[in-house]
Each structure stands twice: as C-alpha cells, then as structure tokens.
Amino acid sequence: MSREVYTFSAGPCIFPLEVLNSVKAKLPKYFNMSHEYPEYAKLEKECKSLISELINVPKNYEIFFMEGGATGQFAATAINLLGEKGAVGDYLVTGTWSKKAAEDCEKIGGVPNRIMSEDAKVY
Numbered sequence: 422m423s424r425e426v427y428t429f430s431a432g433p434c435i436f437p438l439e440v441l442n443s444v445k446a447k448l449p450k451y452f453n454m455s456h457e458y459p460e461y462a463k464l465e466k467e468c469k470s471l472i473s474e475l476i477n478v479p480k481n482y483e484i485f486f487m488e489g490g491a492t493g494q495f496a497a498t499a500i501n502l503l504g505e506k507g508a509v510g511d512y513l514v515t516g517t518w519s520k521k522a523a524e525d526c527e528k529i530g531g532v533p534n535r536i537m538s539e540d541a542k543v544y
Contacts, residue, residue, distance in 0.1 A: 491518070495525035503530045514538065 456465075469484045478484060487493065503510055503526070511534040512523035523532050 492521060495522040496529060498522070499526040499529045506530070509533050512536070 465486070468486075472478065472484055499510060499522075507530060509531040510523075510526045512519060512526065512532050513536045514520050514523055515538040523535055526532050
C-alpha cells in the first residue's frame with residue numbers, strides 16, 4: 422500500500438504502516454481501560470521502568486505522563502527554573518513559541534528582560 426502523505430513539521434509524524442498495524446492490533450485491549458484498572462498500573466509501571474532505563478533517570482527522580490504537549494511545558498519549565506514565587510526569567514523571543522513561553526513565565530513570576538530577535542516572526 423502506497424501512502425503519499427508527508428509531513429515536515431515539528432509536530433506529529435507519519436508512522437510506517439507496520440507500526441500503525443501493530444498498534445491497531447493491540448489497541449482494543451487498552452482502549453476502554455481506566456487509570457484505576459490494575460492493568461493500567463502495570464502498564465504505566467513498565468513504561469516508566471523502560472524510559473528510566475533508556476535515558477538513565479536517577480532513582481530520586483519521578484517520571485510523569487502528562488497531557489498538554491509543548492505548550493503545557495512552558496509553565497512547567499518556568500515553575501521548575503524559577504523555583505519560588507516572585508522570581509523572574511529572561512527570554513529571547515525569536516518567534517511564536519518563545520513568545521508564548523515568555524507569556525507563561527509572566528503569569529508565574531516576571532520577565533523583566535524580554536529580548537526580541539530582529540527577525541522574529543510572531544503571530
């Protein structure tokens with residue numbers, strides 16, 4: 422089967438059909454599963470263990486599965502790096518994404534130095 426769909430964006434990619442078919446075959450088993458099911462707890466534990474092993478996560482760190490995508494990380498990054506209420510962060514705004522990250526940081530602390538790149542395209 423030929424697929425003539427290509428994506429060159431930073432977002433979702435086009436998976437090979439073999440991967441999609443493999444997931445499709447296993448998905449019904451997990452489709453109606455709640456986070457309260459023992460099967461989910463087992464699956465989550467296994468995934469965390471594999472990720473921890475793959476990227477060598479220290480034992481005193483915790484892995485979280487969160488929704489929100491990239492934009493959900495803007496506030497999380499500011500909270501982690503600023504560490505305390507009223508702290509501030511400086512931002513180099515080079516485009517739409519860094520503008521959004523600076524705006525989220527402002528909600529948490531402040532951005533006294535927001536440097537706009539001369540060729541920044543902010544929409």
